[in-house]
Amino acid sequence: MQEQTTAKINHLEKHKTRPDFFDKSKPGQAEALEKLLTENPHIQICDEIIGQLAELIKCRNAQITYTSQSLNDAVIKYISGGDTSHIGTWVYYPWSFRLVHILHKEDFIELRTSRNNYKITLAERNTLSTKKIGVIGLSVGQSVSVTLAMERGFGQLRIADYDILELSNYNRIRTPLHNLGLLKTVSVAREIAEIDPYLDVVCFHDGITEENMDSFFTGDGKLDLLIDESDGLDIKILARLKARSLGIPVVQEASDRGMVDIERFDLEPDRPLLHGLVGDINIDILKSLKTNEDKIPYMLQIVGLHTVSERTKASMLEIGETITTWPQLASAVTLGGGITADVSRKILLDEFHKSGRFHVDMDEIFCDPVSSEKTVLKQNTLTPLTKEWIHNFLKTNFKKDTAEMTASESEIETLINAVLLAPSAGNTQPWKWALYNGIFYLFHDRSSSVSFMDHNNFIAQIALGTAIETFSLESKRMGFQPNIDLFPAGESENLVATISIKRSGVEMDECDINLANEIGARYTNRNKGNKKPLPSDVENDLKNCIGHSDDLSITLVDNQEDMMFIANTIALADRIRLMHKEGHPDFFVKEMRWTKEQAEKERDGLDIRTAGFGPLDVAGLHMASYPAVISLLRSWNKGAGLGKLSKKLIASSTALGILSFTGQDTVVKYINSGRAIQRLWLLLNHKNWGMQPMLSPIAIWHRVNYGKGEGLSQEDIEEMKDQQAEFNRKFLDENREPVFIFRIFEAEKHEVRSLRKPLTELFFRL
Structure with a gap:
């Protein structure tokens, strides 16, 4: 019982916030104070009442200049020979065992606030x-x-x-x-x-x-x-x-x-x-927020995402990585x-x-004058291919090449509209199509694919391959047989392929029919998956459908440890890209479309509404879009959080796919890789599985291996080399090179799709 009472007293004392007051001029209070001191001899006493009285006198007589003696005399007169212990109030602070002698309330307030006047x-x-x-x-x-x-x-x-x-x-x-x-x-x-x-x-x-x-x-x-x-x-x-x-x-x-x-x-x-x-914000949603990561998007909505300091933005990108909350x-x-x-x-x-x-x-x-760090795009010195340039090129080089065009105007339009739906990294659409003397010509418009991540245009070449495969499948679906000739003017030219078509009585096989039927429905799903296992028949179909080149091979990875190794590799490459002086504006300015209005106006790039980002991800992207924020992260040697989104997406995925080829890279190999990628994508879409490219490590490795790491720090080069060596050892046979990494998953579908430029900008009848 005594222990319980003691515990209760301790609990009460722990929450005590008001001191005890003793006015010895009032009945019984002098005795109560004496009892307190007797029972608690360890109490510390602070009695500076004389000094307070002296200050009070000076405060009330500001026109008088007191000497030490005259002030002392004034205090004695004020006391009138009384006991100073009975002047004012004794205040006991039980939490610190201190007893302080101070003036009565009105005098205390007058003196304590006198310097406010x-x-x-x-x-x-x-x-x-x-x-x-x-x-x-x-x-x-x-x-x-x-x-x-x-x-x-x-x-x-x-x-x-x-x-x-x-x-x-x-x-x-x-x-x-x-x-x-x-x-x-x-x-x-x-x-x-x-x-x-x-x-x-x-x-x-x-x-x-x-x-x-x-x-x-x-x-x-x-x-x-x-x-x-x-x-x-x-x-x-x-x-x-x-x-x-x-x-x-x-x-x-x-x-x-x-x-x-x-x-x-x-x-x-x-x-x-x-x-x-905050608009009409839902209180129940706010109540459900538990972690700082949950709260950050809403906090930024309140404090203003674009008005918080650069250091705060950069710090928030480190929450969950190197710090637990905002500083x-x-x-x-x-x-x-x-x-x-x-x-x-x-x-x-x-x-x-x-x-x-x-x-x-x-x-x-209080700051030194500094020039604000702005996003500066690397100047694109290439001129877009125009209808006039293409016409002159074809008249000069292919005037004698002709073919009978058996397709109607509406069939041609249907075919090209389908072809323009082909995927391209960053939705750059790096192509121009022309129909001249009955032959379709596919050009690489290099002005559309100038990018830090696209060293030597290999990613654009993959995209051109997806366009060729789309043309092949759609033309066959329409009853035509395509004849495709790659680089008829040489690999260094902008002309990638010529394609002639003629009506054919040959029936498509069931696989190609299924793929062709998905052209209009295919899209990039960037949502989180549910980790549903991949059926064995889908695995087999993926490996059997790539075609076109014997040296292409697909590796599927579904072991969680291996998937997280790849996730860390992708996260590292994402960090390198987003912290690079060219990679940063490429992504945040050239590629991202931040609003519906911007997406509909430009009709290229990544519409943020298609990205499947949650509020925290969107907030993080906005914060990372500031060059000054990236500059701070770079100076702190931080920024691992820039790869967090890729890690989360891979952690929710069923498997990762790796497409590879043998030997050194060539333009034709990338074209054929693009054709295989489009077939894989259409097949997964047909089977109701999501697919999302994860290209950042491929792009950085290409720059390191074939561009001597131009523009990268030596530390980044060595780190990416080490990652590739381990990646190849784990997942690829000797002498094979990865060309494409993608995640496979089951998830909700997007309602918003990436837009394409109008046919009149990308296809010319000459």
Whole structure:
């Protein structure tokens, strides 16, 4: 029983935030104080009442210049020979076993705030002493609360936080180490009590909940101001809904770039929450968010993805990699405390009436002049192939080549429209088609395939192969037999192939019929998979359908350990690409289409709506799109998070496929690889399986192996060489080279498809 009682007492003491007061001039209190000291001889006593009296006298007689002797005489006169122990109040802090002798309340307040005059007048101080302020969240909120207390900017302060002090909080919260494990509410209330024990501080140790919200906002009188520094997104919204319904203004300081939000619900009762940034957000969704990764997209929606500092953007890309949450600095938190206290005072004194978002950005105010780092695309010096150029080329080189055209105008249009649906990395569509003297000509428009990732145009050559295979399958489906001649003018020319067609009575085999029927339905699925096992018949069909070249081979990898090795390889290559001075703008400017309007206007590139990205992925891409962010990651030797998305996608996949060929690379091998890739893709689409290319390591290896690693750091070159050696050892026979990696999975289908440029831009009747 005694142990239980002791435990209960200890628990109560642990949460005690108000000191005990003893006024020895009142009956019984001198005895009570004596008893306390007798029973607790270890109590430390601080009795500086004489010094306080001397200060009070000087404060009240500012026109007099006192000497030490005259001031001492004035104190003796003030005491009138009485016992100084009976002057003022004795304040006992049980959590620290300290007893402090201070002036009575009115004298104490007068003296403690005397250095505020006339920044804050007596009348203003009296007005502030009637105000009730609520503070939710006590990281930045601790600095705000203590600053408000130091200025005596309130009559009652209600503080709410459910969290305890942990060592990692000590980079920004000023509190002694012996407070570790203590509730933040308790720590803040005690700190305020040790500055001014006469202040009224009410603690909500469970934070703000739907159950205690009424008590927080209206218990013992309605709040005059709410200061929101909480991490809980649902609480941010619920608290604002409550504040708006009660006409209570809200202030929030984000500590990044000194950002302050002011919402004058007292003056604008219909004002949208958080300036309308969150729209009609679902509270239930916000309640379900548990991890920082879950919260980040919504936090960025609130603080402004494009207005947070570059260091914050870069830091957020490291969450889950090298840090666990977004960073905050003591300097920013302290500044935020001062700004918020200042704004609060102005609102409560009816001196400031605006709503909006404001910044006090120290990095902009105190900085050396620097040129802002901008995304700069490598100049493309190649001119797009025009109808006139193609016509002149064909008249000069192929004027005598003719073939009978037996296809109708509508059949030609149907055929070319199908061919233009062929896939290309980044949806670059690096082709121009022409029909001249009854023969179809396929040109490589090199101006469309200038890219850091496409060294020597090998990726464009793969795309041209997919176009040729699409032409072959679609023409056969329509009852024609294609005759394909590769590089009739030599491999160095833009002309890739000539194709003549004639009507044929030859029936397509069932496999090709199935593939041709998928041309219009094929697309890149970038959703997460469900890890459903791949049936053996699909494996066999994949290996049997590639055709066209005996040296092409497909390897399927479904062992989780091996798949994660490949995932790490792809993630490394993604990181190298996105942190490269050319690879970065290639992806974020040339390839990405960030809005529906941009996608419909350009009709090429990667429409972000087709990417299957979740809110966190989209937020991460936006943050990584800033060159200054990448520059910071590069200087920190970080950025592993740039490959996180690929890892997540592969972890959800059924298998990975590797297409390889024997010996050294040639243009024809890449063309044939492209033809095989299109067949694989159409087959998987027919079998209701998703396929997504994962080309980044192939592209980097090609630059390393055939371009001497041009533009890459020696460290990146060596790391990618090591990865390729291990990759080849694990998955390929000797003398084979990987040309294509792709993931296989079952997943929901996309409703949005990548767009293609109009037929009139890519096909010319000459």
